Amino acid sequence: AMEKSRPLWDNPLQFVFACISYAVGLGNVWRFPYLCQMYGGGGFLIPYFIMLIAEGMPLLYLELAVGQRMRQGSIGAWKIISPYLCGVGVASVVVSFFLSMYYNVINAWAFWYLFHSFQDPLPWATCPLNSNRTGYEEECEKTSSTQYFWYRQTLNISPSLDASGRVQWEQALCLTLAWLVVYLCILRGTESTGKVVYVTASLPYCVLIIYLIRGLTLHGAVNGLIYMFTPKLEQLSNPKTWISAATQIFFSLGLGFGSLIAFASYNEPNNNCERHAIIVSLINSATSIFASIVTFSIYGFKATFNYESCINKVILLLMNTFDLEEGSLTADNLNEMKDYLMATHPQEYAQLAPQLKNCSLEAELDTGGGGGGGGAFIVYSEAIKNMEVPQLYSVLYFVMLLMLGIGSMLGNTAAILTPLTDSRVIAARFPKEVISGAVCFINCVIGLIFTMEAGNYWFDIFNDYAATLSLLLIVLVETIAVCYIYGIRRFEKELHTMVGRKPNWYWKIMWAFASPLLIISLFIFYLTDYILTGTLQYQAWDATQGQLVTKDYPGYALAVIGLLVASSTMCIPLGALGTFIRKRLKSERVSTI
C-alpha cells in the first residue's frame, strides 16, 4: 500500500515566517514595553540581551533541532528520545490546550474593538449619557471613557470573581468568529497554515512602521521616549529585573509548548535550523525593541495630552472661581499665579484646594494601565481617540493585534494537532478536518467561560498560572533529557548529519550548564515567591469607585489554580511511571513464558 508522506512546508521561508508569526505576539507589543518602563528603561536591555544569549537562542535551537530530527509532534519526539519521557510531550499538549482555551479570547476582544472602529466618533471617545440626559453616566465620570468602554461595555465586568453573571452574547459571538477564523487557517494543515503565515508575519510590521511614523510625529511623543529610554541603572541591582528579563525571553519565544517542535517536524531533514534559530530569536527581540519605540511614543503622546487637559481644567477652575481675565492664566505662569492667589485670597483658595489636582507629567507617564491584557486595549484606544482620523488608526491597530494573535494561535493549535494527527489510532479513523474542527469546537465551548461577567477574572487566572511554572519544568526536563539522557555527543552527531556542522562550544556550554541553571533559579524564585506571599490576590473592578481594588481569591479559585499547575506538571512523573510499569509487566510476561 502507498505510504503517506509527511506534509512539508513549501519552502524554508514558510517555516521561518511560521516561527516568527508564533513568537511575535501581544507580548512584544505590550508586555516588553511595560517591563522596560518598570525595570529601568533603557537599562533593561542589558539583562534582556544577556538572557537572550544565555537561554533564548540555545533553547530555541534545541527545540527546533529535536522537532526536525524526530519529525514528530511533541509526544512522539520525546518518546523517541527516551520512552520514559512520553509524559513531557503530554504535558506540553496539556499546557498548549490551556493556552489555546484562553488566548483566543484576546482575538475576540480585538474583533470587538475592530468592529466598533467604523463609527464617528469612536464609541470609547465619549461617555454615554445617563438616563435623564443631564450628564454622563456616573461610572464613566469617575473613570475615563476608554476604561469605561473596556470594563463596562466590552467586558461588562462583575465586582468580584464570585458574581459570575451571564454569558455576554456579544463577546460569545466574537469568540465564535475568532475560532472560525483559526479553523479556516488550520483546516488543511501545513498547506493552509503555510500560506496564512505570510500575511500574519508581515502585516504587523507594516502597521508598526506606519505607527512609528505617526507616533514619532505626535505632540509629546518625545517626552515618552526620553522618559522610558533613560536608563535607570540602579534597577539592575533589583533581582526582579533579571527575573523579568529571563521570564520575558522564555515566554516570548514560546518555548516548551510543543509548537516549535511541531513546526520543525514539517521541515526537510537537512534544513539549517541553527541559522533559523538565530534569525528567529534575533527578529523576535528586535521586534520587541521596535514595538516599544512605537509604544513609548504613544505613551508620551497620551501622557502629554492628559497632562495638558489636567492643566487646562485647573486653569478653568481658577478662572471661574476668581473671575480672572481670559488668557491671564497660562500653563507657564500657573505656579506663580497659584501662589499669588493663595496669598491674596487665602480663604477661597483653601476652599478650592481639594479640587485642585497636582498635574504631573511623570505621574501620567507612570500610569501604564497595568501589565495585563486590558492594558494594551485601554492605553492604545485612549491615544487613538485623540489622533486625527482616529478610525483609520484604530482599524490598523486592531487588525495588527488580530494578526499577532492569530499567528500565535496557529502555533498553539499546531502543538495540539500535530501529536493527534501523528498518532495512528486517531488519524486513521478521522480525517484532518474533523480533528481540527473538534479541537476548535471544544475550545470554543470551554472558552465561553471567559465571556461571562466574571470571565476576565478567570482569564487572569489562566494567564498568570496555567503556563508559568509548568513550562519552566517542561523546558528544564527537555534540556536535561537531551544533554544527559540522550547524550550530548549523540545529539552533536545528529546535528552534524542534519545541519552539516557540529555545534560549537557556545551551544554546548549553554545547553549543558547555563540554561538549566537559569531555569532552576527561575523556578526556585517563583516557588518561593508564591509560598512567601501566602494567599494569592487579584484586581477586581469596583464600579462605584471607578477603579481596581485588590481582593483575595476564594477557595475554589485557588483549587482551580492548583489543578491547572498540577495537571500539566504531574504528566511528567506519571508518564515515566507508566512506562516503567509497562516495561516491568512486559519483562515479567517474557520471563514467565
Place this chain on the structure above:
Amino acid sequence: RISDVLLCNATDRVSFWFVVTDSSKNMTTVPGSEVEAAIRMNRNRINSAFLLNDKTLQFLKITSTLSPPVEPSTPVWLIVFGVVLCLIVAGIVFLVVAGIQQRKKKNKESTERENLEEKGEVTVAVENGIPCETLDLKAGHINGVFAADDERFTSL
C-alpha cells in the same frame, strides 16, 4: 414683550449677572424661573448669536441637555461582524468541500488501480512501495552526481 436686559457685576472674566425687565408691566423684573425656562428653550439661538456653544457659554444653574449620540437602527458593529462572518464561513465551506472532492478522486483512482491489478491486465510498476505514476517517471531522472562530471569520461 421684553425689551430690557440689564447687566451688572461684569468682571474681567467676561461673565456677568443680568436681569430682564418687562416694560409692559412697569419695569418689574421677570422672575428667574421664567427666564431660565426661556433660555433653556432657546439655548441654541443664544449660542449661535454669540457664535459659541454649550461648552464655551455657560449659564450658571442651567444645565444643558446633552444631545444623545445618533444611533442607527442596527448597531454598526453587527453589520461588520455579519460581513466578516459570511466571508469566513464561505472560505471554510469551500475548503472543506474541495478537500472532500480531492479525497473522493484519490479513492476512486486507488480503487480503479486495485481493480486493474486484480484483473492482472495491467502490471503497475512499483518502486519502493510507491506506484510509478505518482513518481512521474516518464523520462527518468538524471542523477546529478554522475551527470555533472563529463570531463571524467574520456572523449572519443
